[in-house]
Amino acid sequence: AVEKKAELGRAGWTLIHTTAATLPTPLTPAARDGVVALLRAVAQTYPCKECREHFASFIAVHPIDIESRDSILQWTCIAHNAVNARQHKPAYPCGDIKALDARWGDCGC
Amino acid sequence: AVEKKAELGRAGWTLIHTTAATLPTPLTPAARDGVVALLRAVAQTYPCKECREHFASFIAVHPIDIESRDSILQWTCIAHNAVNARQHKPAYPCGDIKALDARWGDCGC
C-alpha cells in the first residue's frame, strides 16, 4: 500500500513536471490556461486526500507563477519541494533551469 | 526517447485510472466536476501532441460518461483501449469492474 502511494506520487509528478517542461516558449495563453487547469484539477482530484489538501493549500498560499514556461516549471519544482520537506527528503535545486530541463524536458515525443 | 514517451504514458494512465477508481460512491457533483476537469486538462496539455489530439478527439466523439464512479472508470478504460488498439496491444476488459478495481482501486492512501 505504501508502494502504491509512492507509485501514484511519481506518476503525478512525472505528468506535472513533464507538462510544465514541455510548455511552449514563448508561452501562449492557451498553454498557460491548460497547465493551470491541470494543476487545479490535480488539487481537486488527487486520490490521496492529505496530499491534495496540502497541494490545494500550497496553490492558495503560493499562486502558480504563470509568467513564463520557466516560471511555471520552477513553480512545480517548489511545490514538489514542499512535499519533499514534509518527507525529510533533500530539496531539488529549483533555481537551476538546466537541471530541471535535463530531468523533465524530454518527453520522447 | 521511446522509453520516455512510454514512461510518461504509464504515468498519465496511472493518474487517470487511479483518480477515476477512487472517486466516491455515490458520486458527488464536486468529484464529478473535478475528474472531468482533469481529463479535459490532460486533453489540452499532455506533452505528446499526437496523443493529446487523439485524446481530445476521443472525448469529443465519446463524451465522458459521468453517470457514476463505475461509468467514469469504465470510460477511462475504453479511452485507454483506443490507444491500445492503435498500438496493436490487447484490449483491457472494461466491462469487468472487479478487474479494474483490482488494478487501480488501491492508491495506498
Ligand SMILES: Cc1cc2nc3c(=O)[nH]c(=O)nc-3n(C[C@H](O)[C@H](O)[C@H](O)COP(=O)(O)OP(=O)(O)OC[C@H]3O[C@@H](n4cnc5c(N)ncnc54)[C@H](O)[C@@H]3O)c2cc1C
Ligand atoms: C500533487 C502531489 C502531492 C503529494 N503530496 C504528498 C503528501 O502530502 N504526502 C505524501 O506522503 N506524499 C505526497 N505525494 C507523493 C510524494 O511527493 C512522492 O511522489 C512519493 O512519496 C514517492 O517519492 P519518491 O521518493 O519515489 O520520488 P518523488 O518525490 O515522486 O520524485 C520523483 C522524481 O522527481 C525528481 N524530483 C524530486 N524532487 C523534485 C522537485 N522538487 N522538482 C522536480 N523534480 C523533482 C527526482 O528525480 C525524483 O526521483 C504527493 C504527490 C503529488 C503528485
Ligand SMILES: Cc1cc2nc3c(=O)[nH]c(=O)nc-3n(C[C@H](O)[C@H](O)[C@H](O)COP(=O)(O)OP(=O)(O)OC[C@H]3O[C@@H](n4cnc5c(N)ncnc54)[C@H](O)[C@@H]3O)c2cc1C
Ligand atoms: C491520454 C493519453 C493518450 C495517449 N496517446 C498515445 C498515442 O496516441 N500514441 C502513443 O504512442 N502513445 C500514447 N499514449 C501512451 C500509451 O497509451 C502508453 O501509456 C505507452 O505506450 C506505454 O505503454 P505500456 O504498454 O507500458 O502500458 P500502458 O498502455 O501505459 O498501460 C499501463 C498499464 O495499464 C493497464 N491497462 C492497459 N490497458 C488498460 C485499459 N484500457 N484500462 C485500464 N488499464 C489498462 C495495464 O495494467 C498496463 O500495464 C497515451 C497516453 C495517455 C495518458
